Each structure stands twice: as C-alpha cells, then as structure tokens.
Amino acid sequence: DAKTTQPPSMDCAEGRAANLPCNHSTISGNEYVYWYRQIHSQGPQYIIHGLKNNETNEMASLIITEDRKSSTLILPHATLRDTAVYYCIVRVAHNNNDMRFGAGTRLTVKP
Amino acid sequence: SAVISQKPSRDICQRGTSLTIQCQVDSQVTMMFWYRQQPGQSLTLIATANQGSEATYESGFVIDKFPISRPNLTFSTLTVSNMSPEDSSIYLCSVEGQGAPGANVLTFGAGSRLTVL
Numbered sequence: 001d002a003k004t005t006q007p008p009s010m011d012c013a014e015g016r017a018a019n020l021p022c023n024h025s026t027i028s029g030n031e032y033v034y035w036y037r038q039i040h041s042q043g044p045q046y047i048i049h050g051l052k053n054n055e056t057n058e059m060a061s062l063i064i065t066e067d068r069k070s071s072t073l074i075l076p077h078a079t080l081r082d083t084a085v086y087y088c089i090v091r092v093a094h095n096n097n098d099m100r101f102g103a104g105t106r107l108t109v110k111p
Numbered sequence: 112s113a114v115i116s117q118k119p120s121r122d123i124c125q126r127g128t129s130l131t132i133q134c135q136v137d138s139q140v141t142m143m144f145w146y147r148q149q150p151g152q153s154l155t156l157i158a159t160a161n162q163g164s165e166a167t168y169e170s171g172f173v174i175d176k177f178p179i180s181r182p183n184l185t186f187s188t189l190t191v192s193n194m195s196p197e198d199s200s201i202y203l204c205s206v207e208g209q210g211a212p213g214a215n216v217l218t219f220g221a222g223s224r225l226t227v228l
Binding site: 034036041042043044045046049087099100101102103104 | 112115144146153154155156203205216217218219220221222
C-alpha cells in the first residue's frame with residue numbers, strides 16, 4: 001500500500017474549520033483514502049473515505065486532488081472534542097489486513 | 112457498526128506471566144484484527160484472525176508470543192505470553208464492517224492497557 005505523509009501536529013481555534021493535509025504521492029488507482037481519528041484513551045474511530053471524488057458526511061469533508069496524490073480532511077466547525085490524533089491511510093478496498101497506521105496528525109482545538 | 116467489548120480494560124502484570132485479552136463483538140464478523148499501540152506511538156497490526164483457521168501474523172510477531180484464538184464469529188482472544196516491560200502497550204481488537212465497495216471500514220474496541228512491571 002502507498003505510504004502517507006502528514007504534519008505531526010496542528011492547532012485550530014474552536015469554531016473554525018480545521019484543514020488536515022495528507023500526501024500520498026504513490027497511491028495506486030484502486031486504493032482508497034481513509035481517515036480515522038483517535039481521541040485520548042479510546043480506540044480509533046472511522047471518519048470518512050473516498051476514491052477520487054470529494055466526499056462529505058456528518059463528521060467531515062474529504063477533498064481529494066485531481067491527481068489523487070494528496071487530500072485534505074476538513075472539520076467545518078471544530079470543537080474541543082475534536083482534539084485527537086488524525087490518521088490518513090490509503091489501501092485497496094476489502095483489504096483490511098493491510099490497514100497501516102502512520103504517525104498521524106495531532107490536532108489540538110483551542111478555546 | 113459493530114459494538115466491541117474488550118476485557119480487561121487495563122491490568123498491571125508481573126514480568127514472566129501471561130495475560131489473555133478477550134474481544135467480544137455484538138454481531139458475527141468474518142475478520143478480526145489485533146493491534147498494539149506502544150506508549151506514544153501509532154498502531155501496529157499484530158495479526159488477523161479468521162474463524163476456523165490459524166491467525167496470520169505480521170512481521171515481527173510470532174504465535175508463541177501472541178497466541179490467538181477465534182472459536183466463533185463473535186469472539187477472539189489474544190494472549191501476551193511471558194511478558195516483559197517492553198510489552199507494556201494498549202492492545203486493540205477491531206472488526207471489519209460490511210458496506211459498499213471501499214466502505215468495509217474497521218471498528219475498534221476501546222483497548223486493553225497493559226502495564227508490565
């Protein structure tokens with residue numbers, strides 16, 4: 001699976017949009033982009049995923065560049081409860097035994 | 112999504128002993144995964160457990176150290192054998208959901224925090 005690169009940490013003001021970038025320049029055509037987050041002392045939680053189109057759900061939006069080499073997770077109105085480590089993962093669909101977690105981005109939402 | 116219960120949630124153990132972690136799922140699932148998260152680190156996949164077959168271990172993990180059972184479609188155990196302080200970690204169970212292509216995402220338990228003295 002392709003590797004991903006994320007900034008180790010980011011800060012965001014409460015109520016503002018949090019934009020978390022991820023580079024995956026070696027992504028293959030059949031690999032999806034997944035985002036998970038891990039709030040302190042909890043297991044990781046699925047947020048969103050996409051193949052090539054932008055996606056939105058009740059938690060976040062995912063913007064994937066046209067060349068698919070990078071993506072951005074957007075939390076439109078960050079709250080203090082969004083403070084967590086956010087993981088960007090790329091993998092082939094139906095291949096959960098290859099779900100590799102990188103170091104992620106530690107997002108801190110500040111009041 | 113599935114609901115996963117892990118036991119124990121935390122434990123403190125003496126070196127040289129073994130501990131078995133249980134993972135119970137509220138629905139039948141084909142694949143279950145065990146991860147380790149060392150202090151301050153990301154998650155590392157230990158093994159994949161399918162019902163009715165031997166678990167598949169990732170590089171760096173062996174069955175003698177981390178034996179896994181998968182007796183049915185809702186339950187699995189991971190044993191950490193002959194523990195040393197280096198085994199102090201959070202151990203997480205996860206299962207694969209069902210959905211549209213690409214949507215079979217993972218659901219995780221809360222984890223079992225193990226401290227070895």
